[in-house]
Amino acid sequence: MNAMISMKFQQVQAYCTEHNIQKVQAGPNQICPECAKNLVNKNNQEHQESVNKMVRELHFAGAMIPERHKDSGFRNYNTNFAGQSNALNNCVEFSRVMIAGQKRNLIMSGKTGTGKTHLSCAIARTLLNKGIYVRYITSEDMANEIANAWTKPDDSERSAVYRFSEYDLLILDEYGLHDRHENRLQLVHKVLYSRYDIGKATMIVSNMTLTDLQKDLGDRLWSRFQHDGLSVIECNWADQRVGGGA
Incomplete structure (x- = not known):
């Protein structure tokens, strides 16, 4: 020197x-x-x-976390009974596994108002803070974006499917709620197949029962979802927005 x-x-x-x-x-x-x-x-x-x-x-802006849940985390998720504690612990463990570099899928099913979106966004925020690319979107919005890609300059269905396949974790909320049109559901499934093919983790959040969700996805997708490991959380308690109990 x-x-x-x-x-x-x-x-x-x-x-x-x-x-x-x-x-x-x-x-x-x-x-x-x-x-x-x-x-x-x-x-x-x-x-x-x-x-x-x-x-x-x-990263946070690109994740498109809903404004209502911009501060939703694990610490401010209410655990009034065993089912909620179990759901919280499973989400924390899923985040830990993702941060460690392992790829798993997660399905969270249950009634409305059980805190599924809160926990989903808590996972998203935890991973984003570690530099992991996450995207939150409803199944309906994703299907609409892909279906309307042809109306935009320099875009296509294939490109839109690829965009949703790139994220380290895709959180697909409200699966089965407003995506019942057969063509739109096929677009959603194209993304799920694409993410499986390139080894990306996917989280599905749905009001459907686990049995109905498995039937809706079909045997091929259900099998693929389990290939790299699948965590399942069933939120089978009452709507907390209206003061429901366990």
């Missing part, structure tokens, strides 16, 4: 009291090489932190 400095800068008689080394003349200023290096490192670190923050914000 000193040899390099002696080639480019002239040493002066002044010493840095912190590092006990000679300062050098840099333009009109006398500076300590170590202090200068630390300042550069600090600026680089601050720049990297700024970049990381920007990337994190872009």
